[in-house]
Amino acid sequence: MLEDIAIGITLFATWQNVVAIAGGVVIGVIIGAIPGMGAAMAVALALPFTFYMDPITGILMLTGIYKGTYYGGSASAILINTPGTPAAACTTLDGYPLARKGEARRALDIALYASCVADFLSNLSLILFAGVIAGFALRFGPPEFFALVVFSMTIIAGVSGDSLMKGIAAAALGFLAATVGQDLFYGSPRLTFDSSNLLGGLSFVPVLIGLFAIPQILDQFNRRLLVTEKIATTAKAIGATFADFRYCLPSIIRGSVIGVILGAIPGIGGAPAAFLSYSEARRTSARRENFGKGELEGVAASEAGNNGVCGATLIPLLSLGVPGDIVTAVLLGAFMIHGLQPGPLMFHQNIHLIYAIFAGLLLSTVVLYIAGKIAIRLLSRIVDIPDNLIFPSVLVLCFFGAYVVNGSSFDVLIMIIAGLVGYLMLKTGLPTAPFLIAFVLGPLFEDNLRRSLLMSGGDLGIFVRGPITWFFLALTILTVVSIGRRSWQDFRKQRLAAAEKPG
Amino acid sequence: MKSTMSNSGPGPEGRMSGNESRSDRVFRRNLIIGMTLVFLGALFLLIIIPIGIKVPGHLPKAATSPAMWPQAAPPQAAAALLLAAGLILTAFVLTDRYLKGPTPGARPEPLIGNWRLVAGVLIMFVCWGLIPILGLPAVSALALAGFGYLMGTSRPWLLGVLAVVLPAVLYAFFTWAANVPVPLGLFLE
Numbered sequence: 152m153l154e155d156i157a158i159g160i161t162l163f164a165t166w167q168n169v170v171a172i173a174g175g176v177v178i179g180v181i182i183g184a185i186p187g188m189g190a191a192m193a194v195a196l197a198l199p200f201t202f203y204m205d206p207i208t209g210i211l212m213l214t215g216i217y218k219g220t221y222y223g224g225s226a227s228a229i230l231i232n233t234p235g236t237p238a239a240a241c242t243t244l245d246g247y248p249l250a251r252k253g254e255a256r257r258a259l260d261i262a263l264y265a266s267c268v269a270d271f272l273s274n275l276s277l278i279l280f281a282g283v284i285a286g287f288a289l290r291f292g293p294p295e296f297f298a299l300v301v302f303s304m305t306i307i308a309g310v311s312g313d314s315l316m317k318g319i320a321a322a323a324l325g326f327l328a329a330t331v332g333q334d335l336f337y338g339s340p341r342l343t344f345d346s347s348n349l350l351g352g353l354s355f356v357p358v359l360i361g362l363f364a365i366p367q368i369l370d371q372f373n374r375r376l377l378v379t380e381k382i383a384t385t386a387k388a389i390g391a392t393f394a395d396f397r398y399c400l401p402s403i404i405r406g407s408v409i410g411v412i413l414g415a416i417p418g419i420g421g422a423p424a425a426f427l428s429y430s431e432a433r434r435t436s437a438r439r440e441n442f443g444k445g446e447l448e449g450v451a452a453s454e455a456g457n458n459g460v461c462g463a464t465l466i467p468l469l470s471l472g473v474p475g476d477i478v479t480a481v482l483l484g485a486f487m488i489h490g491l492q493p494g495p496l497m498f499h500q501n502i503h504l505i506y507a508i509f510a511g512l513l514l515s516t517v518v519l520y521i522a523g524k525i526a527i528r529l530l531s532r533i534v535d536i537p538d539n540l541i542f543p544s545v546l547v548l549c550f551f552g553a554y555v556v557n558g559s560s561f562d563v564l565i566m567i568i569a570g571l572v573g574y575l576m577l578k579t580g581l582p583t584a585p586f587l588i589a590f591v592l593g594p595l596f597e598d599n600l601r602r603s604l605l606m607s608g609g610d611l612g613i614f615v616r617g618p619i620t621w622f623f624l625a626l627t628i629l630t631v632v633s634i635g636r637r638s639w640q641d642f643r644k645q646r647l648a649a650a651e652k653p654g
Numbered sequence: 655m656k657s658t659m660s661n662s663g664p665g666p667e668g669r670m671s672g673n674e675s676r677s678d679r680v681f682r683r684n685l686i687i688g689m690t691l692v693f694l695g696a697l698f699l700l701i702i703i704p705i706g707i708k709v710p711g712h713l714p715k716a717a718t719s720p721a722m723w724p725q726a727a728p729p730q731a732a733a734a735l736l737l738a739a740g741l742i743l744t745a746f747v748l749t750d751r752y753l754k755g756p757t758p759g760a761r762p763e764p765l766i767g768n769w770r771l772v773a774g775v776l777i778m779f780v781c782w783g784l785i786p787i788l789g790l791p792a793v794s795a796l797a798l799a800g801f802g803y804l805m806g807t808s809r810p811w812l813l814g815v816l817a818v819v820l821p822a823v824l825y826a827f828f829t830w831a832a833n834v835p836v837p838l839g840l841f842l843e
Contacts, residue, residue, distance in 0.1 A: 580687070
């Protein structure tokens with residue numbers, strides 16, 4: 152085995168491979184920072200360039216791009232409140248408030264540290280536990296997925312702000328928005344009203360951009376000192392300290408583990424991992440009430456969950472030959488173009504190549520750290536630009552970002568309408584985060600619910616069929632009971648205070 | 655469970671005269687939000703979903719129907735949830751008012767701050783409408799210039815340069831680097 156590892160490292164240790172992975176990460180960070188350009192698009196665009204490369208070089212370049220885009224997405228989420236992907240949307244919840252408080256550099260730093268730690272742990276899990284995790288992931292059927300999604304949704308209570316009812320109402324609206332399009336099973340139209348543009352459903356990216364970026368731009372018109380007002384810059388040069396990192400470390404490690412487990416399950420992706428990690432960090436944090444208002448731990452947890460997925464999505468790909476998402480499907484294509492077939496046989500026939508890829512993945516974490524540090528120096532200067540130049544520029548990015556996802560101007564209209572809805576929500580105190588969570592998790596919820604019921608012939612007993620569903624449903628019940636108890640206590644306190652009020 | 659808006663609360667202004675009317679406005683605003691949610695929930699449940707969701711005939715199991723009612727959740731349950739949340743919110747707003755009376759110092763946020771906001775929204779819609787005619791780069795340049803002007807830029811020349819350079823750079827990136835076609839409208843020639 153040691154001999155195989157040595158041969159693998161020798162295969163990897165060429166300047167072409169190092170340049171490929173470094174170039175891939177840098178390209179990924181840049182592309183990820185552009186709204187609308189997600190990992191799938193970036194990897195798909197780079198695929199043709201790898202045709203003439205050595206298999207290891209090509210695959211390492213693509214994985215570098217994949218990892219880079221995941222981190223790059225956090226930059227636009229933190230700095231301009233424009234998440235390019237659903238996974239990065241969770242980072243905006245605390246990242247942008249931190250940027251508005253003049254702590255953009257700190258938020259970007261902690262996002263980078265969390266990303267690197269999560270990426271490293273994810274790679275390590277891939278190398279050490281691929282077989283075990285793949286086996287566990289295969290035990291996830293629709294009922295288990297459903298139980299997991301239900302548990303992930305308990306975070307809605309945590310991000311509802313002052314009013315739980317407003318949060319639930321916003322989530323219900325998000326669910327309704329997620330049902331637009333063709334029915335998942337029958338292909339019959341739902342809430343499309345004969346518009347062919349709506350048959351594919353509401354695209355994630357235009358809705359995300361509209362919901363988060365446009366309300367902030369429009370809200371500028373309500374501020375009086377347009378010319379002089381800008382993001383507080385007094386603390387912009389102060390990055391995250393070691394104490395910050397140490398404080399966030401438990402959430403980072405927890406988020407990484409969540410990312411690894413969810414990443415190994417085909418079809419889940421980064422968004423649920425980011426939300427679940429965020430939810431767990433909030434539940435266990437001593438500064439729980441600060442979440443959503445600019446809490447560093449929130450950024451760290453979200454990014455750890457998000458990036459923990461990266462290496463782990465390669466587990467089912469390499470060990471079983473099953474792509475977990477669009478990006479790994481493109482990577483599967485890259486393997487096949489080079490005459491390689493990922494799966495159990497690959498570990499016997501091309502073990503040297505596997506070890507070479509593992510070595511490259513470990514290096515990619517170091518490259519990500521260096522590229523991220525350089526990017527932060529450049530990107531954090533964005534906060535120096537006056538509001539009356541930065542917000543119109545962000546609007547242009549929104550127009551392009553919404554358009555390029557599907558090459559459709561209808562998506563620009565969706566973005567504008569989502570922006571107006573987001574603005575109304577901002578002004579009426581309806582929180583946007585529950586809307587977003589329901590919109591992202593809604594299709595997963597419905598799809599797995601209906602698959603499960605189809606499997607069982609309508610018998611609800613399928614949702615308690617095994618230890619995994621029991622585990623997640625028990626966690627859900629515990630969380631709901633805890634939320635209910637806390638809400639009741641708050642309610643009683645209010646009533647007592649009202650009763651004691653003189654007069 | 656709080657049912658008042660986050661911007662309400664006692665403060666120095668709370669002792670000033672005229673607070674009653676501000677508090678009344680907050681109360682009215684929250685009441686309107688609650689009632690609007692009830693209305694929206696009912697609208698979806700009774701009109702939009704029955705009209706907008708086509709249920710194919712001869713389904714093998716009701717559990718797999720696109721309408722999913724009553725066996726499982728979305729989308730009717732989402733509408734029912736909206737209705738319920740609106741009802742509870744309205745109830746809380748009313749009971750809060752009954753028990754606590756007006757909240758001192760409460761101030762509702764203006765929905766439409768000024769004419770600039772309306773103009774900004776109009777610019778976005780007009781720009782969207784102009785995409786097939788002028789193309790995305792030109793429309794983006796117009797939007798950037800319009801928003802920059804409305805936000806009261808002190809450096810119009812810089813705004814002008816930015817309005818040309820930024821859409822051009824994005825166009826070049828998406829067209830040549832990312833290979834994503836961007837519409838040019840009349841400028842296609």
